[in-house]
Amino acid sequence: MLVMTHLQKVYRTHLIETHALRDFSIHVGEGEFVAVTGPSGSGKTTFLNIAGLLEEFTGGEYKLDGVDVGGMNDAERSRLRNEKIGFIFQGFNLIPDLNLFDNVDVPLRYRGFDAAERKRRIEESLTRVGLASRMKHYPSELSGGQQQRVAIARALAGSPRLLLADEPTGNLDSLMARGVMELLEEINRQGTTIVMVTHDPELAARAQRNVHVMDGQVTDLGEAPRFRKTPHAAAATA
Ligand SMILES: Nc1ncnc2c1ncn2[C@@H]1O[C@H](COP(=O)(O)OP(=O)(O)OP(=O)(O)O)[C@@H](O)[C@H]1O
Ligand SMILES: [Mg+2]
Incomplete structure (x- = not known):
């Protein structure tokens, strides 16, 4: 689903170069739920933004669903992003002047769906996160956990085939965080591949695989559960 090989990202300002990603390689298979952990400034958001086609990279290769992203222009990248990727940002990024219905409508407007199809999708996704009755409410009238659920909707x-989440529970208390995590697990069970950045070890432990990032590099690719040798795992936990 997502394959990055020797990816590099350098931010250049007039004074300094920051190597946000250096030789970053990762493979996320279809249907996986991967948690990405690592210290502040290690490159997690940069990785996610590039994965979500929101930012360009400066070297290496990225294939999304078999398609080489490297040679694409802006329009091609936007089309691919709209078609395949859902993004949950660090912070909720809801638009305060729009009610929930209109907030969820924003990305759909770029997809060329007609009004009836958009309405159907908005109602379905708000229902899925348990907020069907709040469609005319504004973000400021919701709790943090509810706002995050709107962002998920x-x-x-x-x-999307691929859901990218940057600290989706970062601003929530532990009860709300657990609720959001359960929702993501449910979404993953229904077939969406998820890559989630988190600082919360308890939530990371619930993902199928943990990838650790340090200094712009993947230092631990984790082990996909399907490759685990059960007797070993059993012995290790015994
Ligand atoms: N637009 C930018 N211009 C210049 N440097 C940047 C830019 N965005 C990020 N960086 C730098 O790239 C490095 C990686 O940042 P990134 O946001 O990916 O870290 P992170 O792992 O998400 O951290 P956190 O856990 O604090 O969110 C940092 O050194 C950061 O200062
Ligand atoms: Mg970040």
Whole structure:
């Protein structure tokens, strides 16, 4: 689904160069739920933004669903992003002047769906996150956990194959965080591939695989559960 090989990202300002990603390689298979951990400034958001086609990279290769992203222009990248990717940002990024219905509608407008199809998708995704009755409410009238669920509904409304989440529970208390995590697990069970950046070890432990990032590099690719040798795992936990 997502394959990055020797990826590099250098931010250049007039004074300094920051190597946000150096030789970053990762493979996320279809249907996986991967948690990405690592210290602040290690490159997690940079990785996610590039994965989500929101930012360009400066070297290496990225294939999304078999398609080489490297040679694409802006328009091609936007089309691919709208079609395949849902993004949950660090912070909720809801638009305060729009009610929930209109917030979820924002990315759908770029997809060329007609009004009836958009309405169907908005109602379905808000129902999925348990907020069907709040469609005319504004973000400021919701709790943090509810706002994060709207952000999830917005990411899901376009039926993405790949859901990218940057600290989706970062601003939530532990009870709300658990609720959001359960929702993501449910979404993953229904077939969406998920890559989630988190600082929360308890949530990371619930993902199928943990990838650790340090200094712009993947230092531990984790082990996909299907490759685990059961007797070993059993012995290790015994
Ligand atoms: N637009 C930018 N211009 C210049 N440097 C940047 C830019 N965005 C990120 N960086 C730098 O790239 C490095 C990686 O940043 P990134 O946001 O990916 O870290 P992170 O792992 O997500 O951290 P956190 O856990 O604090 O969110 C940092 O040194 C950061 O200062
Ligand atoms: Mg970050």
